[in-house]
Amino acid sequence: MSNSGPDAIGLCASCRWMRRVTSRRGSTFFRCGRADADPRFPRYPALPVLACAGYDPQSVGDGPGRGAPGGPGAPGAPGAPGEPIEHG
Numbered sequence: 001m002s003n004s005g006p007d008a009i010g011l012c013a014s015c016r017w018m019r020r021v022t023s024r025r026g027s028t029f030f031r032c033g034r035a036d037a038d039p040r041f042p043r044y045p046a047l048p049v050l051a052c053a054g055y056d057p058q059s060v061g062d063g064p065g066r067g068a069p070g071g072p073g074a075p076g077a078p079g080a081p082g083e084p085i086e087h088g
């Protein structure tokens with residue numbers, strides 16, 4: 001069984017900050033792009049990530065919108081079990 005599917009990755013699988021890194025050996029790592037600018041985020045988060053304050057779902061089809069946290073407008077949002085933390 002493979003354990004590299006979206007269920008094994010969690011929120012990072014659909015987060016716009018996720019950077020997939022493949023080593024020459026063929027191993028795949030998931031690097032958090034937010035870690036570059038915010039030290040509170042681990043560069044290589046422990047998977048699966050089930051809750052993350054920095055989660056920002058990728059927009060599907062629409063252009064990059066510098067997504068406003070808490071804003072609706074994710075028509076293709078996957079039915080992930082965890083919801084992103086919203087700030088009022």
Ligand code: SF4
Pocket residue numbers: 011012015016017018019031032033034041045049052053054055056
């Ligand atoms: S911000 Fe959170 S959900 Fe997004 S890639 Fe980083 S650790 Fe994963």
